[in-house]
Structures are given as structure tokens and as C-alpha cells.
Amino acid sequence: FRSIDQELNEIKRKRGDSLLGFYGIAHTPLLFRMGYLIGDQSNVLVFHKTRSNDSKFTEWSRDRGAFIIETPKEYNSGIISKDLIVSISTTFEIKYEELTDLKPQDKHVLMFTANNFGFDVIQSNLDATIARDMIYRNIRDIVKKYDIDKIHFAISSSAAFTFFLGMGYSKQHDPDCIVY
Numbered sequence: 001f002r003s004i005d006q007e008l009n010e011i012k013r014k015r016g017d018s019l020l021g022f023y024g025i026a027h028t029p030l031l032f033r034m035g036y037l038i039g040d041q042s043n044v045l046v047f048h049k050t051r052s053n054d055s056k057f058t059e060w061s062r063d064r065g066a067f068i069i070e071t072p073k074e075y076n077s078g079i080i081s082k083d084l085i086v087s088i089s090t091t092f093e094i095k096y097e098e099l100t101d102l103k104p105q106d107k108h109v110l111m112f113t114a115n116n117f118g119f120d121v122i123q124s125n126l127d128a129t130i131a132r133d134m135i136y137r138n139i140r141d142i143v144k145k146y147d148i149d150k151i152h153f154a155i156s157s158s159a160a161f162t163f164f165l166g167m168g169y170s171k172q173h174d175p176d177c178i179v180y
Helices: 002-015 028-038 096-102 125-146 159-168
Strands: 020-022 044-049 057-059 073-075 083-089 108-113 150-156 176-179
Touching (some): 028 150, 096 150, 108 125
Antiparallel strands (some): 073 108
């Protein structure tokens, strides 16, 4: 990660306030970290590659689309734990049983699910912003309520939305996290 961190810091230094575009495909933890390092105060356009067999990346629309995140499901509210598992399902559904390696029975669990699943369900910057804001508002409420020290993210989403989620994570407001 050090070389990626150095590269991104150099990009941030060189670009100043210039517009930046993001597109690409990479592993989920790397995408999240890249978004986190760029930050949400940046002038960034996000591009998504649809699965229609052409190799074009297209910018997210500015209009409202049909994508929404449903009200999250909370599990284990009665336990004492400083850890929170957060699942975010937009491409494929993550089921509670699929989190067994993370020992969900010993942690607080918050599961976010899209209104429908697929590789290309997020096509709008406005939809993505509304979803990200709702996700972080709910996470921060749970963090405060249970005094959470660490968040474990399980993310099944597009590269663009995972990067965008990372942009919203805050050193000042959020605890340490691990992204799977």
C-alpha cells in the first residue's frame, strides 16, 4: 500500500484544485483506500464501465436514477462489542451466513442492501451520493451508540461505488476499518 499511498499523494500535490477523473478496476480494499486518500473535498468525476461488452468507461449521470439503498438491518444490538461488521450489497447480495469468517455473532452487524442487484445498477452521481450519505449516517449512529473502535467492511459493489465510498470515510469521524 505504501507505493499506492505515495502515488496518490503525489497526484493530489500536483493537481491542486484541478478536476480529477477516476475509472478503473481493482481489488475492493485498494479501491476503497484510493477513494479514502483522495477524500471527499476533491473535485472528482467518477466513471463506470458497464458490462455491455464495449470497453468504454462513462461518467455517472447527474440525474436521479432508480438506485437506492434499503433501510439497513441491524443484528446483535444486545451484545457488548467494540467491533462493527458492515456489509454493503449492490452487485451481489451478501447474506449474514456468508460473514461467518468474521465471527458476526461476537460483533454488531449492520447490513445494507440495494433495491436491486447487478454490475451496473449505480449509474447516477446523485443516487451514489444519497446512498453513501445514508450508509455513513447509519454507521456513525451505530459507532456512537456502541462506542465502536473498529469497522469491518464486506463490500459487494462496483469499482466506482467502492472508490466513492472510500472518499466519504473520515479520519476525524470514523474509527479504524478493515475492508474485505
